[in-house]
Amino acid sequence: MRSLEGRPDLCSINTATLGHRQPIAEVIEAVARHGFGGIAPWRRDLEGEDVGNIARRIRDAGLAVTGYCRSTAFPAATPAAAAAALAENRAALRDAARLGASCFVIVAGSLPPGSRDLGAARRQLEDGVGALLGEARQLGVTLALEPLHPVYAGDRSCLCTLDEALDLCEAVDPGSAGGVGLAVDVYHVWWDARLAAALRRAGQGRRITAFHVCDWKVPVTDVLLDRGMMGDGVIDIPGIRRAVEAAGYAGKVEVEIFSARDWWQRPPEETLATCAARLERC
């Protein structure tokens, strides 16, 4: 396993970690100044901005783009809504390519209003990912399926485990031609007794495309917006990173922390410095 101590260049900052409080240009500058090697912007960061200009700023700052967040929910109540979501996702995928992102993060979505049919939502997800895959390959941007913690199964992600995500990869890309892989976020997968086996399986297909860190605080008070800084929770982050790197992942370690009550209340400089200092806990 690589040592991260004093190596922020091996790490990336997901802009959500800073709470989307500054213009993206300022965030790019601050992330680079702290020595990080990458950045992962969100679509909301680019609203009202020129994508080409932002891409140039990121390149000029010497930052890799470790991911572009994230897809519009695939499951939809009507065919028209599903088609609209797919169109939004195609547009976002093209922006990911213009940014030079290594992947477009796929957050599945889940039950449309009124539905209790998770199976149907999962089939819609598979159809949508399959429909995007050709363009993703042409653009050289991998679709990074990010299973979310099962606590979000009702409203945010019908894709709940790495094994499900790998099943989906194999369904749409049976020959392992590429273009589709996994975003492994410790917050979402740490509890899974099958985690080690799933990471080995992912390694066999070279599927791990992104690796996200934060921590799970105990007790959890807000499962959406109270994620912890690495070291402040109960996740065995080094153990998971060791397995992820043993599975062939050589990309950056991306810090993604949703923290409305804590880190988003602090100055971005403090959050970035703490992220750098806490890499030793990863």
Add this chain to the structure above:
Amino acid sequence: MRSLEGRPDLCSINTATLGHRQPIAEVIEAVARHGFGGIAPWRRDLEGEDVGNIARRIRDAGLAVTGYCRSTAFPAATPAAAAAALAENRAALRDAARLGASCFVIVAGSLPPGSRDLGAARRQLEDGVGALLGEARQLGVTLALEPLHPVYAGDRSCLCTLDEALDLCEAVDPGSAGGVGLAVDVYHVWWDARLAAALRRAGQGRRITAFHVCDWKVPVTDVLLDRGMMGDGVIDIPGIRRAVEAAGYAGKVEVEIFSARDWWQRPPEETLATCAARLERC
């Protein structure tokens, strides 16, 4: 699948559904008066009570005891603490037998303070369940392993899925001699893409010992104490019950709703009447 309409006798009320606000004798009387066929008390209901007396009251009311809740956490920071937990669980198991309970509900517990080692917690759980199994068989009370939703993996249950629970059953009872099985609670398992397969697997071993219902509200605001009444959330309860009964379960459908802000604020009579009316949603 059995019809539950107008058949509260096929159902049981877990006393947590009423918020533990009344003496157990009053709860027994109310549950029987509403026509339910069973009750599942908690250890806290029996504090300061004579267990034999309560058992007699339940029998006289014509109620089955569909479970006794629940075990002390098995994973512990020290051998002494683990031994103390095991002693508490032995005592509770004997109370379950005196109550005539069909099962003693095993909620695993998870990481002891300071630990990040889920694997170690799981090994302690397996050791503890193995240590209780002989006495459980002698007493005729099945140990009902209840996997909890992964949102509780940090503090309440290192056992997160039905497949893990089945693995544990097979580890401690490889010959399927019995004495250990599952408590399937829709709240904890509904999200699992492997649910149907796990229930079929459970059926092959005749492992389903208890079946609990409530609902998952969207958005979820408090994962511990804001569970929904059946029909008020997104769980396909009939679909799960069909699979549970197809797997051979012929016991009662137990209503267990933790609802500090809603149902525990209402008169118990209203909660019980609503439970009976909502059986059609199950």
